[in-house]
Amino acid sequence: MKTDNFIFEIIDLSKDSHIKCKDDLINSDGSELVSKDINNFIDRNMKLGNEDTITATYIINYENNNIGLAFVNFHPEIERDGKILEEEIEIGLGIIGKYRGMHLGGLIEKELCEKLLELYPKFEYIVARIDKDNLISINSALKSGFDYYKDNEYHFKKCR
Numbered sequence: 276m277k278t279d280n281f282i283f284e285i286i287d288l289s290k291d292s293h294i295k296c297k298d299d300l301i302n303s304d305g306s307e308l309v310s311k312d313i314n315n316f317i318d319r320n321m322k323l324g325n326e327d328t329i330t331a332t333y334i335i336n337y338e339n340n341n342i343g344l345a346f347v348n349f350h351p352e353i354e355r356d357g358k359i360l361e362e363e364i365e366i367g368l369g370i371i372g373k374y375r376g377m378h379l380g381g382l383i384e385k386e387l388c389e390k391l392l393e394l395y396p397k398f399e400y401i402v403a404r405i406d407k408d409n410l411i412s413i414n415s416a417l418k419s420g421f422d423y424y425k426d427n428e429y430h431f432k433k434c435r
Contacts, residue, residue, distance in 0.1 A: 276333070276394075278386035283333035283345055285324075286317060293334050296341035296371070303372035313344070313369070320346060327351070329364060329395065335383060342379065343370035345387055364391055365402045368412075380415035388420070388433045403431040 276283040286293050301313050316332070323330040329349035334341050346367040353360050368383055388401045403421060405412045413431075417423065421431040 276390055278390050280337065281383060281386060282336040283387065283390075284336060286321075286332045286334055286344070288317075292341055296334050297344065299371045300343055300369045303369075303375075305372075316346065317344075320348065323348070335368075335370075337374070337379060340374070341371075342374040343368060345383065347387075347391065362398075363400070363402050364395065364398055365404065366391070367403065375411075378415075380412065381419035384416060384419040384421070384433070392435055400432045400434040403433075405430055 284293075286297070288294060288297075297313065297317065320330050320332045327349045329347065331347050333345040333347065335343045335345050346365075346369075348365045348367075350360070350363050350365060352362040366384065366387055368380055370380060370383075384403070391401055392398060403416055405416060407413075407430075413423075416431045416433075419433070421433045424430060424432055
């Protein structure tokens with residue numbers, strides 16, 4: 276999947292460059308904010324993606340460098356606590372330490388959301404769950420067009 280500035284390639288753990296990117300992210304400070312166990316998260320996404328055809332983990336390539344991972348997760352409509360939760364697409368990013376601070380996160384979020392909404396036109400928005408203490412990611416999401424939703428499980432929503 277290509278956007279204006281990035282190439283998103285579904286992770287392939289038989290490719291050394293993909294393994295290196297994943298391992299570099301795991302070894303970056305703050306990777307636990309992406310997921311407590313990135314390897315299991317990737318495995319889970321591979322299995323779910325085979326079922327729903329949306330869920331995937333992508334290698335993010337920028338200017339011929341693998342700079343991190345993008346997680347795209349489909350959530351089917353479910354009932355929870357007596358409330359119907361709509362089906363939706365959630366995104367998450369993990370950028371390798373040496374590529375942080377370059378203002379790429381917001382650009383990635385913006386372009387990835389635009390592409391996902393183009394590919395899946397039945398969805399009106401994309402959601403993101405960001406830890407309340409992760410101020411850099413919160414600012415990045417807000418700059419890329421996400422709105423903050425207090426009391427919403429995913430906290431941030433980007434509409435068409």
